[in-house]
Amino acid sequence: MGKRITVSWLALLALAWLQASAQAAEPIRIGAIFSVTGPASFLGEPERNTAKMLEEQINRDGGLLGRKVEVIVYDDESDTTKAVTAVDRLLKR
Incomplete structure (x- = not known):
C-alpha cells in the first residue's frame, strides 16, 4: 500500500514537472496602462519608459x-473611457 502511494506521488510530481517545463518557454506577460499621450503624458511617458527599461534589464x-x-x-x-477599454483588452489576451 505504501509503495503504491509513493509511486503515485512520484508520477504526479513528474507530471507537474513536465507541465512546468512546457510552460517555461512562455514569457511572463505584464500589462500596463499609461497616459503616454494627452494631458497626463508628462507622467505616462516616463512610466512607460521605466517599465520598458525594467523589462530589458530583467531579460538581460x-x-x-x-x-x-x-x-x-x-x-x-x-481618457478614462479608453483606460477601461485597455483594461478589457488586457484581460481578454
Missing part, C-alpha cells in the same frame, strides 16, 4: 523564474 539578467518578461503597454490617452 536571465528573466524572471527562468522566463522572459514581456511588458504589454496600452496608451489610454489620458
Whole structure:
C-alpha cells in the first residue's frame, strides 16, 4: 500500500514537472496602462519608459523564474473611457 502511494506521488510530481517545463518557454506577460499621450503624458511617458527599461534589464539578467518578461503597454490617452477599454483588452489576451 505504501509503495503504491509513493509511486503515485512520484508520477504526479513528474507530471507537474513536465507541465512546468512546457510552460517555461512562455514569457511572463505584464500589462500596463499609461497616459503616454494627452494631458497626463508628462507622467505616462516616463512610466512607460521605466517599465520598458525594467523589462530589458530583467531579460538581460536571465528573466524572471527562468522566463522572459514581456511588458504589454496600452496608451489610454489620458481618457478614462479608453483606460477601461485597455483594461478589457488586457484581460481578454
